[in-house]
Amino acid sequence: MRSFAFTKMHGLGNSYIYVNMFEEQLEEEKLSEIAVNVSNVHTGIGSDGLILICPSDVAPVKMRIFNSDGSEGKNCGNGLRCVAKYAYEHGIVKDKTFFIETLSGLVQAEVFVENGKVTSVTVDMGEPRLYRKDLPMVGNENDMIVNEEIEFAGKTYRMTGVSMGNPHAIFYVENIDHAPVTTLGPIVEKDERFPEGINVEFVEVVSDDELHFRVWERGSGVTQACGTGACAAVVASVLNGKTKRNKETVVHLAGGDLYITWTEEGNVLMRGPAETICTGIYYY
Numbered sequence: 001m002r003s004f005a006f007t008k009m010h011g012l013g014n015s016y017i018y019v020n021m022f023e024e025q026l027e028e029e030k031l032s033e034i035a036v037n038v039s040n041v042h043t044g045i046g047s048d049g050l051i052l053i054c055p056s057d058v059a060p061v062k063m064r065i066f067n068s069d070g071s072e073g074k075n076c077g078n079g080l081r082c083v084a085k086y087a088y089e090h091g092i093v094k095d096k097t098f099f100i101e102t103l104s105g106l107v108q109a110e111v112f113v114e115n116g117k118v119t120s121v122t123v124d125m126g127e128p129r130l131y132r133k134d135l136p137m138v139g140n141e142n143d144m145i146v147n148e149e150i151e152f153a154g155k156t157y158r159m160t161g162v163s164m165g166n167p168h169a170i171f172y173v174e175n176i177d178h179a180p181v182t183t184l185g186p187i188v189e190k191d192e193r194f195p196e197g198i199n200v201e202f203v204e205v206v207s208d209d210e211l212h213f214r215v216w217e218r219g220s221g222v223t224q225a226c227g228t229g230a231c232a233a234v235v236a237s238v239l240n241g242k243t244k245r246n247k248e249t250v251v252h253l254a255g256g257d258l259y260i261t262w263t264e265e266g267n268v269l270m271r272g273p274a275e276t277i278c279t280g281i282y283y284y
Ligand SMILES: N[C@H](CCC[C@H](N)C(=O)O)C(=O)O
Pocket: 014, 065, 067, 072, 073, 074, 075, 076, 077, 078, 079, 166, 167, 199, 217, 218, 219, 220, 223, 225, 226, 227, 228, 229
């Protein structure tokens, strides 16, 4: 019977099982199966997926993220804040500002500490990617997708596409409580026009610096929060003239609030909490 130590952490209710790969060894070919199994709330630990905190050749730490269906994602905003918290509190990093390697590139995290514990993290998520080739989405690879008319299941919608290293389809709704998260979400996620699938977000605009937000995540379904999705929603809202560039925007997710700024310099800043739930040993 094999086992590994884990820490369950969450960012606004988007929880993952974190494994410190500086101390544990997991077989590469088993990672997808382990992600599915630990995520199961009945026979596993219960989470939106698995996140590995790994050594890196180009940064103090590397994050790998697996959704609850076992697919590997290329970025995870809530995961990055928790990885930053873990790395600082476990002495993997000594500075309060440091780089984290992801499959979609390097990001820079800054931790805010009270009584030795990280309470909040700001991550510079880098620049959004705005073209069809970045999602990817079929069609002219150098076209942007802003408020584009598109048909799903016989109905016409307006969609904006933004990548934060992982792909997001943004739809605006009048009332977030009536957003078709569980009906339209899975249809868009698996639509053949997105060869690698896509995360699906619904946004209600409150003002030029406040949004309501719900998400159907690629590979995990409905989650309480999606950090990269919140970043994509703010970028999409600027592109659609609904919010302002360089102005911190509060995004109300099901699990709580994130503060996002798409700066004039081009990068996207995400600020929010990261919390430890429990530690344990997983047997498999
Ligand atoms: N489902 C995403 C990965 C997790 C992203 C989300 N949990 C976040 O906080 O950004 C994907 O397959 O691209």
